[in-house]
Amino acid sequence: xxxIGVFVCHCGINIAExxxxxxxxxxxxxxxxxxxxxxxIYMCSEPGQALVREKIKEENLDAIIIAACSPxxxxxxxxxxxxxxxxxxxxxxxxxxxxxxxxxHTDREKATRKAINIVGTIVQKTRLNESLEPIPVSITKKxxxxxxxxAGIQAALDIADSGYKVILVEKESSIGGHMAQLxxxxxxxxxxxxxxxxxxxxxxxxxxIELLTYSEIEEVSGYVGNFNVRxxxxxxxxxxxxxxxxxxxxxxCPAKVSSVFDRELTTHGAIYVPFPQAVPNKPVIVKDSCIYxxxxxxxxxxxxxxxxxxxxxxxxxxxxxEVGAIITATGFETLPVADLAEYGAGDVPxxxxxxxxxxxxxxxxxxxGEVRRPSDGMVPKExxxxxxxxxxxxxxxxxxxxxxxxxxxTKHALxxxxxxxxxxxxxxxxxxxxGGKGYEEFxxxxxxxEGIIYLRGKVAKIxxxxxxxxxxxxxxxxxxNIEIAADLVVLATAVIPKDSxxxxxxxxxxxxxxxxxxxxAHPKLRPVESINSGFFIAGAAQGPRDIPETVAQASAAxxxxxxxxxxxxxxxxxxxxxxxxxxxxxxxxxxxxxxxxAREYDEEKGIVIVNEALCEGCGSCVAACACGAxxxxxxxxxxxxxxxxxxxxxx
Amino acid sequence: MAKIAYYPGCALNERSSHLDRSARDATVKLGxxxxxxxxxxxxxxxxxxxxxxxxxxxAPSRILKDVRDSGRDxxxxxxxxxxNTLKRxxxxxxxxxxxxxxxxxxxxDDTPERDYLEKDDSLWEDYEGEVxxxxxxxxxxxxxxxxKIAGSLEKPLKGLKIAPYYGCVMLRPQNEIQLDxxxxxxxxxxxxxxxxxxxxxxxxxxxxxxxxxSVSNPDASTRLCYRILTSARNSGADAxxxxxxxxxxxxDSRQKAITEAYSDFKPVPIFYFTQLxxxxxxxxxxxxxxxxxxxxxxxxxxKIGVSTGKGDE
Numbered sequence: 001x002x003x004i005g006v007f008v009c010h011c012g013i014n015i016a017e018x019x020x021x022x023x024x025x026x027x028x029x030x031x032x033x034x035x036x037x038x039x040x041i042y043m044c045s046e047p048g049q050a051l052v053r054e055k056i057k058e059e060n061l062d063a064i065i066i067a068a069c070s071p072x073x074x075x076x077x078x079x080x081x082x083x084x085x086x087x088x089x090x091x092x093x094x095x096x097x098x099x100x101x102x103x104x105h106t107d108r109e110k111a112t113r114k115a116i117n118i119v120g121t122i123v124q125k126t127r128l129n130e131s132l133e134p135i136p137v138s139i140t141k142k143x144x145x146x147x148x149x150x151a152g153i154q155a156a157l158d159i160a161d162s163g164y165k166v167i168l169v170e171k172e173s174s175i176g177g178h179m180a181q182l183x184x185x186x187x188x189x190x191x192x193x194x195x196x197x198x199x200x201x202x203x204x205x206x207x208x209i210e211l212l213t214y215s216e217i218e219e220v221s222g223y224v225g226n227f228n229v230r231x232x233x234x235x236x237x238x239x240x241x242x243x244x245x246x247x248x249x250x251x252x253c254p255a256k257v258s259s260v261f262d263r264e265l266t267t268h269g270a271i272y273v274p275f276p277q278a279v280p281n282k283p284v285i286v287k288d289s290c291i292y293x294x295x296x297x298x299x300x301x302x303x304x305x306x307x308x309x310x311x312x313x314x315x316x317x318x319x320x321x322e323v324g325a326i327i328t329a330t331g332f333e334t335l336p337v338a339d340l341a342e343y344g345a346g347d348v349p350x351x352x353x354x355x356x357x358x359x360x361x362x363x364x365x366x367x368x369g370e371v372r373r374p375s376d377g378m379v380p381k382e383x384x385x386x387x388x389x390x391x392x393x394x395x396x397x398x399x400x401x402x403x404x405x406x407x408x409x410t411k412h413a414l415x416x417x418x419x420x421x422x423x424x425x426x427x428x429x430x431x432x433x434x435g436g437k438g439y440e441e442f443x444x445x446x447x448x449x450e451g452i453i454y455l456r457g458k459v460a461k462i463x464x465x466x467x468x469x470x471x472x473x474x475x476x477x478x479x480x481n482i483e484i485a486a487d488l489v490v491l492a493t494a495v496i497p498k499d500s501x502x503x504x505x506x507x508x509x510x511x512x513x514x515x516x517x518x519x520x521a522h523p524k525l526r527p528v529e530s531i532n533s534g535f536f537i538a539g540a541a542q543g544p545r546d547i548p549e550t551v552a553q554a555s556a557a558x559x560x561x562x563x564x565x566x567x568x569x570x571x572x573x574x575x576x577x578x579x580x581x582x583x584x585x586x587x588x589x590x591x592x593x594x595x596x597x598a599r600e601y602d603e604e605k606g607i608v609i610v611n612e613a614l615c616e617g618c619g620s621c622v623a624a625c626a627c628g629a630x631x632x633x634x635x636x637x638x639x640x641x642x643x644x645x646x647x648x649x650x651x
Numbered sequence: 652m653a654k655i656a657y658y659p660g661c662a663l664n665e666r667s668s669h670l671d672r673s674a675r676d677a678t679v680k681l682g683x684x685x686x687x688x689x690x691x692x693x694x695x696x697x698x699x700x701x702x703x704x705x706x707x708x709x710a711p712s713r714i715l716k717d718v719r720d721s722g723r724d725x726x727x728x729x730x731x732x733x734x735n736t737l738k739r740x741x742x743x744x745x746x747x748x749x750x751x752x753x754x755x756x757x758x759x760d761d762t763p764e765r766d767y768l769e770k771d772d773s774l775w776e777d778y779e780g781e782v783x784x785x786x787x788x789x790x791x792x793x794x795x796x797x798x799k800i801a802g803s804l805e806k807p808l809k810g811l812k813i814a815p816y817y818g819c820v821m822l823r824p825q826n827e828i829q830l831d832x833x834x835x836x837x838x839x840x841x842x843x844x845x846x847x848x849x850x851x852x853x854x855x856x857x858x859x860x861x862x863x864x865s866v867s868n869p870d871a872s873t874r875l876c877y878r879i880l881t882s883a884r885n886s887g888a889d890a891x892x893x894x895x896x897x898x899x900x901x902x903d904s905r906q907k908a909i910t911e912a913y914s915d916f917k918p919v920p921i922f923y924f925t926q927l928x929x930x931x932x933x934x935x936x937x938x939x940x941x942x943x944x945x946x947x948x949x950x951x952x953x954k955i956g957v958s959t960g961k962g963d964e
Contacts, residue, residue, distance in 0.1 A: 341835030461834075463854035470854070 005036040009043035009068035018102040056085035063091040088131035124642040134571035139225035140324040149177020151329035151539025158558035160208035174278035183361035187442035224534030235314040236284035242309040249301035263356035332540035349375040380487030390494035403544040405492035495544035576617040583629035590621035657685035660733035662896035669940025677929035711740040716778035731895035735820035745780030797845040805933030807847035814888035815839030853886035
């Protein structure tokens with residue numbers, strides 16, 4: 001008979017307040033197989049772990065049960081402690097009496113009885129647990145980073161600098177992302193281009209980085225350490241290996257396409273690079289706008305290109321790659337002004353969004369940094385900034401705070417004041433949120449020294465009246481309605497996930513939350529990992545965030561990848577499905593229920609085997625197996641039956 | 652001719668009978684008949700749905716149940732207050748089980764047959780929101796189609812510039828009414844276009860006319876109406892079109908007070924949408940009840956070459 005030790009944690013008052021932990025330990029002592037039971041205030045602390053290690057040896061224990069929090073939190077902690085004391089880690093089990101008991105109940109007597117019951121159930125499982133060994137899995141030490149904004153660039157550079165190969169995939173023709181559109185960055189006002197473009201160049205030249213721009217992920221299969229990725233390289237209709245970036249083709253192209261990079265404030269030809277500092281600095285032809293593709297005539301770019309780089313016959317190419325880890329850093333978009341009906345639904349020319357205003361402020365923008373409004377090019381003397389345009393509005397738009405708007409709007413008003421000295425700006429806000437190093441000081445300076453008028457209240461309506469743009473709002477501090485006939489209105493529109501993120505997550509089999517942003521494995525303790533192993537996340541694709549936070553998170557994600565690659569092989573949890581070859585009839589029902597493609601039909605043996613590297617131990621096939629051939633290690637039918645019996649005996 | 656159940660409500664029965672009559676005339680021209688319910692009561696005119704009291708929903712629920720019991724599933728209203736009250740009552744009954752049960756308990760208790768029901772409740776069928784409440788303009792847009800109207804015009808309103816006025820309850824709250832975007836609607840604009848007139852853009856089309864403040868604080872309503880009408884006028888409108896009797900009252904009759912209070916004010920004729928519709932469909936001008944208007948509509952009628960024929964009523 002196994003000698004089992006039970007360790008009951010108080011978790012401070014988290015468990016002890018609702019559950020009589022001493023009684024749980026006493027009752028556990030009476031259970032068959034339990035030879036030792038003890039409670040302690042913080043079992044996960046060093047003295048708590050020391051107690052566990054000490055008693056394993058002193059009491060000569062064969063297995064231990066920690067009655068504490070959820071196994072997702074500290075199972076690995078206690079398994080490591082057990083191993084240190086000479087036990088097989090799979091002889092350590094967790095009885096969750098916090099999330100599944102003390103936190104959700106208030107009646108102390110009933111909660112205590114339930115906790116005893118939970119422990120009794122786990123004792124039954126533990127009695128029949130086998131000692132297992134982890135399954136070694138090989139690892140491809142090459143990373144895939146999806147998204148070439150500042151998050152993707154930073155992550156790729158960090159991984160590449162540590163000596164591992166990286167494939168950086170970007171949908172647009174150049175890397176740089178939204179940061180390349182910005183003028184100056186808060187709170188230090190350093191020029192965005194000046195700090196970003198060197199990193200873009202470094203990413204473009206790094207010997208360990210393979211840059212695949214104008215490319216998209218087609219398909220992803222495999223598992224941590226061994227992913228197979230299929231990438232579509234969209235045809236740019238320009239032979240990039242020949243093109244020297246002279247730009248003559250772009251000058252001559254007669255087509256007019258609204259510039260996405262310039263927030264539709266300017267146009268460019270059908271053959272274009274999004275901005276002069278692009279990496280790689282190679283043009284692409286937009287097929288839908290190209291006159292030749294539409295009418296069969298033109299080919300002007302081809303005529304002017306002296307080196308013959310234009311190639312209208314080019315087709316999309318597909319690349320297969322093997323990688324060990326994937327970082328998703330697909331960034332954000334902002335709520336279209338057209339969606340905001342009360343703010344003119346995009347029909348008022350002098351109502352623009354924050355990114356468009358960045359272009360107006362930018363030295364490389366359409367006005368070369370002079371603030372001129374879109375309708376007639378006039379220098380605006382009065383600007384109204386509207387924060388929370390679509391954010392913090394659960395009834396009509398997005399419920400969440402977009403986080404970056406308080407700071408960038410203050411920056412906008414400040415830069416405007418620096419450019420137009422007699423200009424007046426007004427900022428409508430709900431709250432000013434300036435959590436960040438130097439942020440509050442930045443805001444105070446703007447408010448007190450720069451004469452920016454902050455109005456606490458929401459804007460009800462914006463409409464055009466002659467050449468003015470009229471803003472109706474309210475100042476909740478004075479209780480008055482405000483009407484401003486402004487020259488320009490800038491909306492701090494809500495930060496939203498990119499359209500394409502939803503489709504990408506399906507291919508990757510990672511998850512998004514209710515607002516479409518990528519979900520992390522744990523909001524505090526595993527913020528850069530997806531719940532599916534091998535997938536990491538960085539940047540605003542996970543939620544609204546500013547540049548410092550994005551860069552920090554990108555480096556953190558890179559660090560997780562590097563730590564993964566630093567091992568010779570990965571260890572797969574052995575508590576997964578296995579097949580009794582004598583019982584399996586080869587019906588293949590398990591293949592249809594497996595969400596991880598881990599079940600494969602073996603033609604030779606006529607049975608269905610388990611791919612141990614892919615199996616996550618979810619148990620779907622075990623439940624589906626009609627003849628009992630598939631079993632889960634340490635969750636055998638007899639274990640489950642005795643656990644059910646024990647749990648029913650309790651009530 | 653198809654008959655569709657029709658709830659006129661109090662205003663159309665009395666002060667706004669010209670809205671009722673022009674609607675009936677116009678729909679007949681369009682090939683269907685507004686079939687007034689045999690018996691109907693006051694719907695409550697919005698207060699029933701402005702607070703959470705089941706008792707207040709009984710009157711509108713009874714109207715809806717009677718429509719269902721008569722074997723019909725569509726009910727047309729024209730007054731915005733009736734539309735709002737009936738549609739939202741129906742929404743509450745449909746979406747909230749507790750409201751549904753309580754309303755039906757009251758209704759059952761209220762029926763003349765309740766003594767029989769106590770013995771045999773199989774005679775009773777709960778009202779579960781089966782009736783679809785439709786605004787006449789919604790019916791014209793979604794069921795009949797504005798293009799059908801455009802194709803039936805006998806007297807197109809060519810050359811008229813008309814300012815649409817939405818008021819408050821026709822579109823709000825959006826999740827319950829779902830007629831159009833309350834911040835940027837287009838249903839009246841498209842209606843005006845179908846009559847071959849031109850809709851005028853102005854910012855006050857969805858702003859408040861003062862509603863019942865007309866009684867308790869008439870000066871406030873005067874100020875609001877002045878802003879609405881002046882904005883419409885300055886944007887080039889020949890007239891303002893409404894569907895709500897209270898909007899009509901405020902925007903039309905109040906122009907007397909506005910003229911006294913604001914020296915720069917120039918009167919703006921107000922029309923019910925049904926009047927414009929029936930005029931455009933060729934109904935005689937004398938049937939429009941223009942003598943009930945405070946502001947003279949003749950300048951508008953002259954523009955489209957219609958003789959007023961005042962006093963024909």
